[in-house]
Amino acid sequence: MIHKKIKIFSILLSLLLASTQPHAADSLLSLYQAALNYDAQYKGTVADTQADREEINKARALFFPKAQLGGSYGRGDTDRVSQTLFGPREDTLKYDTKNLALTVRQPLFNKETLATYRSAKAYVKGKEAILQNETSTLITRIASAYFELLYAEEKTTVLQNKVSALGQQLGQASKRFEHGEGTLTEISEAQASLDVAHAELLEAKNSAEAYKLALSNMTGLQVEVLAKLNTEKMATIKENFGQLDDWLKTAIENSPEILSAKYALEVAQQEVEKKQAGHLPTLDLVGVRSYSENDSNNTLGSQFDTTTVALQFNVPIFAGGFVNASVRQSVSRVAAAREELNQKTRDANTNIQKYYQHLQSELLSMQAYTQAVKSSEIALDGTSKSFNSGFRTNIDVLNAQQRLYENKLKLSKSYYVLVNDIVNIKHIAGVLNEAQLQNINQFFLTN
Template sequence: MPYCVEPRQATTSLQIPRLLALSTVVAGVVAAFPQAGWAMDLRQAYEAAQANDAQVRAARAGADATRERLPQAKAQLRPNVAVNMGRNYNDLTTTGRGLLGSPVTTQTHYYSSNQSLSVRQPIYRPYQQAQVRQAQAQVEDADATLERDEQNLVVRVGESYFDALLAEDQLALILAQKTTYSTQLDAARKGFAAGTGTRTDIDEAQARLDMTVAQELEARQNMEFTRHRLEVLTGQSMDVLARLDVQRFQASAPVPGAVEAWMERAEAHSPELRSLRAQLEAARLEVDKARAGHLPTLDAVAQWSRTNSDNVTSVNTRYDNKTIGLQLSIPLYAGGQISSTVRQSLAAQERAQEMLEATRRDLGVRVHREFRGVTEGVLRIQALEQAVRSAEQAVQSNRRSFEAGVRTTIDVLNAEQQKTLALRDLAQARYLYLVSQLRLQSLAGADRVSTVELANGWLQAAAPHPTPASD
């Protein structure tokens, strides 16, 4: 059965077969385990995951790398100052003809040197100016992407945390059910020996007990897996998780109560949309950069140079040269490369625009789905709480009827099983409500700490206890 209120793609391993949950009755079984170690709540798990999760650390490093594009782009519009210096030893051999036509060879040895200081200040560089604005958009994209990954971490931690709680609840309920079936089997055997029962009662109780034993093995494996997954996410081992305070827990409808308001909030604050809007702006500026290939550039240039013995005719002579002026460069023809680059950039801009629109529509669907998960979760929890009370009353009635000889063992076992299913569905609905709430807040770009504290407020620092030992 998917961990949702309507058919949709699976997103968490809470989607496991035969989900069994803890209720007020089973809480007594859990609390009865020996106490040791310390408890971790959702807030502590999130803080540990923030420091340990490799995906978030990689996103932070990626954002830091992208932020460096802005100072690099701005540097292209600042003065460029360069100093060049050189000193050479020259050995010049000259062969010629003397006055009488005889060959004459002379050798000249001298040092030459040069020093130059040049300053170039861009005045009109449309390509670099567009590059600065593009770098700003890319930084906004990196910041929004990091925020999106941070929001996803809230959901991943919440799903893993409640998944681990559900696995513990499943095992605790199965152990309680196992005890009930064992007691029922023993009573059936005694009744059969006393002549008041039937062999069918024994076989039915034995079959239910055997099935519970198989479910216990599966539940233990699942609890170990979910606990390990949470430990990998947080980078910490833990003895026990803070449990949901079912006595204090009160599901309430989201505020604001209109799904349209949540959609507007998501469109305005969703980090996913902010990232795509920044990508669209960067794509638009890429078009400006491509078109700048047709435009001229203008720089202010100043240079001071000094040369000593620059050539053989100027040995022991020094020249000082100072220049200042403007340098204009006008592109004329580049073989069609610039026009092709413009067309390519326009296509990339259209792609970014369509991706933004597609994501905006999909975000509306996801917000609507999680909004329904919260609002319908409130009603479902209320209905299942009533179902649990009715199932408990049915169990008591069947037991009294069995003692009076009106009902059979099978009737009692069926009532017990129906109660177990009601308890399972109730706990599942509570966890679904909390996870849907985390997802809804994340999609709307809410403050991460506030989102975690909202869910963490329903938890209690349960008395620490180790994993229950196998019977």
């Protein structure tokens, strides 16, 4: 009994210790790996791609022999009238009918089959490009929610400090008023600022919960602690990020959307080949092995066991203009697919330039806000000392605090916008994958 109690106590102690262990920080990489097995949008695309891959097997099957076995068994009842020297004679014949045939057909030449196979290969490559794009999109969705959550948490911390500071300022203003040194205006200003800060704090907390829920919906994990941004690493971005022309070239070669449009153009071109094949002959090798008994009234009482091998060809002569109309229709769709490719290429170029220029701008903003935070801290310290000496008012201190908090939030926001621009550029360029995500992880404190 004592041993049993000791065992139960040990289990409870282990559970208690486990519950008190700090939760390991979730990184972008760990959340992405979890989402691969949970996110419904991504898994749906994976399933669709697996289904689309079978198009190649379906098209390849057209080149192989087709074997068909057919047969019938029945009962015949025939009334027969035959002419004799003595006049017409009527007979009733009852008999069994049997038919069995094995047919094997091997296509030898069919231009439409060849075009169908090439079209299927291009179609599947296009779907693979779409899957690659969806994989990259999954990273951008996780990254966006991740950065927004980190910013909301930092905003919550800043606003909590702001509420605390404003509460102290309100207390000081009240005491000064009680001693006849302050004014009701100072108290009102401090109270109004505090009320606004409480509202902003509540909004930031709600925003953080919303982004936690978004990440949970994508990963299936209960997100609690995120790896924080390593701001010291941010200074290395400009040197290691590369030039605009390099990213434009990479996008042309690797963008999943451009690749998908290229393969769609190839599918459209093969469709023209398929339709033009309607003017061409087809050639098949056909072998038949058949057995029949009482196959017709003329073969009653006879059995036939036959083997035939033949070359069978079909030459289209006239289809009422259907083939020509189909070819013209397919040619127009090639033109449409080519314009779609042009549009995707231009969009990629535009978006690469947009995010690259925005990244350069954010680098300057980050430097400016870093300096602004330092200046605001110095200004707040000087204003506070002047207030204590009676040279500044409480409103001056509140304004100085407000500027500091605003600059801190702007700096924080610029960090996340900067990293998000990196993610978006790599996404558009078609190189955003798990390996790239590991590189992006260097900007976060994962330990």
